[in-house]
Amino acid sequence: MKAKVTSYTTNKRIAMMMEHLSPGKGGRHRQTNSYGKSPNLKLSPREVLAKEIQDVRSIYLRQGLYNKDIRYSLQTLIRMNKLQWKDIFDKENIKS
Secondary structure, three states, X not given: OOOOOOOOOHHHOOOXXXXXXXXXXXXXXXXXXXXXXXXXXXXXXXXXXXXXXXXXXXXHHHOOOOOHHHHHHHHHXXXXXXXXXXXXXXXXXXOO
C-alpha cells in the first residue's frame, strides 16, 4: 500500500492471522494468491482488499471451514481498514 498511499506506515497496517506452518510447507497463508508475490499496482487499495478477502474466503470454503466466525472476522477486517484509512477505501475516492 506504500506505493499507492503516501500517508501509509507499516505501524498502522491491519493484518489477519492465518495458519502458516514454519519451517516447512503448507498452511493457509501459503495458499493465498498474493503469497510471495509483488502487489499489483494497477489495482486500487479497495480492489486489493476485496480480492484478498475473496481469496481468503475461498480457501476456508474449499476446506469446509467457512462459518459465521470466519465471516465475522473478514467483515471486521474490512471495517478496521475502512476506519484506519477512511479516504482510501471510500468508493468515491478510488484512485487506480
